[in-house]
Amino acid sequence: xxxxxxxxxxxxxxxxxxxxxxxxxxxxxxxxxxxxxxxxxxxxxxxxxxxxxxxxxxxxxxxxxxxxxxxxxxxxxxxxxxxxxxxxxxxxxxxxxxxxxxxxxxxxxxxxxxxxxxxxxxxxxxxxxxxxxxxxxxxxxxxxxxxxxxxxxxxxxxxxxxxxxxxxxxxxxxxxxxxxxxxxxxxxxxxxxxxxxxxxxxxxxxxxxxxxxxxxxxxxxxxxxxxxxxxxxxxxxxxxxxxxxxxxxxxxxxxxxxxxxxxxxxxxxxxxxxxxxxxxxxxxxxxxxxxxxxxxxxxxxxxxxxxxxxxxxxxxxxxxxxxxxxxxxxxxxxxxxxxxxxxxxxxxxxxxxxxxxxxxxxxxxxxxxxxxxxxxxxxxxxxxxxxxxxxxxxxxxxxxxxxxxxxxxxxxxxxxxxxxxxxxxxxxxxxxxxxxxxxxxxxxxxxxxxxxxxxxxxxxxxxxxxxxxxxxxxxxxxxxxxxxxxxxxxxxxxxxxxxxxxxxxxxxxxxxxxxxxxxxxxxxxxxx
Numbered sequence: 001x002x003x004x005x006x007x008x009x010x011x012x013x014x015x016x017x018x019x020x021x022x023x024x025x026x027x028x029x030x031x032x033x034x035x036x037x038x039x040x041x042x043x044x045x046x047x048x049x050x051x052x053x054x055x056x057x058x059x060x061x062x063x064x065x066x067x068x069x070x071x072x073x074x075x076x077x078x079x080x081x082x083x084x085x086x087x088x089x090x091x092x093x094x095x096x097x098x099x100x101x102x103x104x105x106x107x108x109x110x111x112x113x114x115x116x117x118x119x120x121x122x123x124x125x126x127x128x129x130x131x132x133x134x135x136x137x138x139x140x141x142x143x144x145x146x147x148x149x150x151x152x153x154x155x156x157x158x159x160x161x162x163x164x165x166x167x168x169x170x171x172x173x174x175x176x177x178x179x180x181x182x183x184x185x186x187x188x189x190x191x192x193x194x195x196x197x198x199x200x201x202x203x204x205x206x207x208x209x210x211x212x213x214x215x216x217x218x219x220x221x222x223x224x225x226x227x228x229x230x231x232x233x234x235x236x237x238x239x240x241x242x243x244x245x246x247x248x249x250x251x252x253x254x255x256x257x258x259x260x261x262x263x264x265x266x267x268x269x270x271x272x273x274x275x276x277x278x279x280x281x282x283x284x285x286x287x288x289x290x291x292x293x294x295x296x297x298x299x300x301x302x303x304x305x306x307x308x309x310x311x312x313x314x315x316x317x318x319x320x321x322x323x324x325x326x327x328x329x330x331x332x333x334x335x336x337x338x339x340x341x342x343x344x345x346x347x348x349x350x351x352x353x354x355x356x357x358x359x360x361x362x363x364x365x366x367x368x369x370x371x372x373x374x375x376x377x378x379x380x381x382x383x384x385x386x387x388x389x390x391x392x393x394x395x396x397x398x399x400x401x402x403x404x405x406x407x408x409x410x411x412x413x414x415x416x417x418x419x420x421x422x423x424x425x426x427x428x429x430x431x432x433x434x435x436x437x438x439x440x441x442x443x444x445x446x447x448x449x450x451x452x453x454x455x456x457x458x459x460x461x462x463x464x465x466x467x468x469x470x471x472x473x474x475x476x477x478x479x480x481x482x483x484x485x486x487x488x489x490x491x492x493x494x495x496x497x498x499x500x501x502x503x504x505x506x507x508x509x510x511x512x513x514x515x516x517x518x519x520x521x522x523x524x525x526x527x528x
Contacts, residue, residue, distance in 0.1 A: 046138065046215045046395055047367060048331040050318065053105075053219070054311050055098065055146055055226040056351060057337035059362040061308055065089075068245040069343075073305040077316040078335055078364065085333075085366030086375045086411055092382045092423050092443060096339040096351040096358045098148050098226075100428075101383055105338070106130045106149075108387035108402030110508040111426065116149070117457065118429040128155035129402070130387040131217070137394045140214040142206050145199040145221030152180035156219075160185060160202050162195070166223050168230035171195045173202075194232035195223050196307075200314040204321055217394070220318070225307030225341075227350075228280065235306040244301040247479075250293075250344045254481035257346070260452035260468025266434040267347045268300065269293030275434070277349050297344050304343065332367040332393055336386075345479070352436040354425050354450050355480055359443070367393075371411050378445060379415055381407050382423045403508050421445070424504040430455060431462035440510070442501045448472045448480070449497040453521045467525045471497075498526070 060067035063074040064082035081087075093101045095111050103109075103116035103123045107130070111117045114127055131141045132155045143153045147161035153176075160175040163184075170188040174181060187198045203220045210216055224231075231238075249256065250268060267276045270289055278285075278292050281299035285292075315335070322328040340360045342348035351358040361383065365371065384404030391398050392406040409416055422444045430438035438457070441450035454465035471485040471494060484490050505511050512519040 047369070047393065048215050048327060049134075049139070049217045049390060049393060050322075050331050050333045051217070051219045051390070052222075052315060052318070052333070052335045054222040054224060054308075054337045056339065056341045057225055057308060057311065057362060058341040058343055058357055059091075059337075059360050060357060061225075061305065061341070061343065062362050062364075064364065065362065068247065069301075069305070072239070072242055072244060073308065075308065075312045077312045077319060078362075080319070081333060081335055081364035081366045082374070082376075084368065084373045085364060086371045086377070088363040088381055089376060089378045090380045090445065091336070091361045091363035092359050092380065092425065093339045093361050094382050094384060094424065095426055095428065096353065097427065097429060098338055099150075101338040102147075102149055103127075104383045105386050108384050108398065108404040110384060110403055110424070110510055111428065112514075113401075113403070113509045118432075122150035124151050125154040128153065129399070130390060131155040131219075133391055133396055133399070134217045134394055137391070137396050138214055139217040139394060140211050141217045141219075142203075142210075143219045143221070144202045144206065145219075146223045146226075147221070154180075158206060160206075161221075162223060165226065166195060168195050168223065168228075169193065171198055171223075173198075192233070194230075194310065196310045196314050197232065199223070200317050203318065207321060207325075215394075217390075222311050222314070224311050225304050229300070229303035229307050231303065231306035232310050235309055238306050238309060239302045244298055244305070246294075246297060247343070247345045249346045249479060249481065250297065253346045255483050256481050258452070258468040258470050258483055258485070260437060260454060260466050261470070264435055264437055264465070265346075265348050265353065266350060268297050268344050268349060269347060271347055272435065293347075300349070301343060304341075329368050332365065334363070334365045334390075336361055336363045338383075350434040352427050352429070352434055354427065354439060354441050354443075354448070356448075356474075356478070359425060365411065367411070370408075372413060375413065377410055377415075379407075379410055379419055380421070380423050380443070380445065381410075422500055422504065424501070424508060424510060426510060428457055430457070431465065437465045440501075440505075442497055442504065443474070444497075446473065446475050447493060447497060448474055449485075449494065449501065451501075451522070451525070453518060453525070455518050455521050457515050457518060459517055464521075467521055469494075469525075469528070 059065045061069055062078050063070040064079040094104055099119050099121045100111045100116045103114045106128055107114040134141050141156045143156045143159040153159040158176050160173050169192045173185050174183050175185040266272050277300045278296040281296050283292055283296045339351045340358045341351050342357050345357050385407055388398035388402055388404045388406040392408045422442050426440035437452045437454040439450055439452040450470045452468050454467050469485045470483045472480045
């Protein structure tokens with residue numbers, strides 16, 4: 001209960017958000033009034049910053065995090081960052097879907113403020129705050145790989161990005177210097193080339209040819225291991241001779257979920273008859289249910305983990321270049337993913353859910369000049385904190401219009417007394433693609449409270465679904481097997497979590513003033 005009391009204190013140092021960002025903000029960014037002088041004085045000690053991000057790479061598919069997959073599918077290069085640097089155990093996204101997460105990373109803002117609520121969102125060049133400010137700090141900037149934000153990544157000095165999702169083999173990319181979106185660059189070979197290899201080749205070429213008079217900020221974004229999980233051919237036989245361990249909840253979810261989520265979400269087996277992994281993996285429809293489900297799971301995990309192996313091997317290529325060029329130790333190296341992924345837990349696939357495997361992001365960082373090797377923390381951070389942190393590493397203060405807060409103090413081994421005790425989450429895309437009802441909630445170190453309001457914000461499309469609440473004790477029930485919301489022993493806990501939830505919604509401009517039809521549902525079910 002001490003945690004709850006502490007959580008209720010007003011986090012006065014957390015930057016207040018601005019509900020609108022007008023011309024004054026743009027002018028502030030463009031004319032360098034946000035701490036560039038400080039950056040100039042620190043120029044000689046500015047590190048290079050290599051930000052590596054994959055797509056849908058769950059933390060529990062990285063062996064440094066430890067899970068049922070750690071022994072069968074090790075990730076030695078990513079693990080090196082943990083062994084020689086810092087691993088965050090409680091890094092979470094604010095909206096577990098590609099476009100909104102990427103927009104939050106680049107803007108430092110929650111979805112309603114940056115405008116990217118769902119997959120239809122975009123991030124205009126004037127809102128690409130992180131690369132704009134890094135250029136002001138004296139960095140040469142580049143964005144290579146998966147972009148997925150529709151508008152041109154014009155805030156970067158150089159870019160070469162996949163259009164939309166892009167292709168796994170022989171990809172077409174768009175390269176700076178031409179007229180967007182017709183500035184295509186094609187990559188193909190007689191025996192095909194895989195996009196993880198192509199993206200790494202591009203990054204290595206850029207690193208070798210860049211302006212050495214400046215530090216670099218490179219965002220290296222893999223497409224893998226996003227579905228449809230197409231691995232490079234050299235991994236085709238990887239894992240063929242083993243069975244991938246199954247999560248217990250694949251078969252028995254206990255008291256997980258609620259009436260609001262009953263029979264929701266796409267599945268491994270036949271539970272969801274409209275869309276399940278057996279369909280994606282071409283499993284024989286004549287198989288009995290148990291064999292169908294087990295076969296679908298094994299094919300899914302093996303294809304996914306083969307893509308992960310390609311990511312890890314290519315990260316090794318980046319490390320090798322930095323080592324040989326003498327830049328390894330003066331480069332901040334970050335590895336993360338845009339969100340997590342359900343790998344059969346509770347018979348779910350894909351992401352979107354506020355459940356742990358979807359909401360949690362891996363976050364590992366190596367920088368020996370600052371970070372003690374082998375450090376871990378359970379302090380809570382989220383993806384709006386990434387931009388402020390990178391800016392501080394570059395010598396800049398984060399602007400006030402960013403919701404996030406720099407966690408550089410954590411990297412230095414110091415936890416501020418007012419460090420946030422909770423993170424807010426919201427998934428907007430009601431019943432789209434993978435049959436997930438719209439929901440929001442709050443995650444602390446001990447508890448997770450979720451409200452499934454089940455209504456489309458656009459007032460069209462999928463019909464509303466039944467609202468409901470879920471509460472999990474994340475200390476005693478880390479796999480979310482027992483929904484405690486109806487347990488009378490937790491009435492006081494729920495009351496305090498709801499008060500904090502309201503405070504965070506207001507602070508981050510995440511209320512439903514613009515969506516009265518949603519607010520009506522919230523009001524009706526808030527005390528139920």
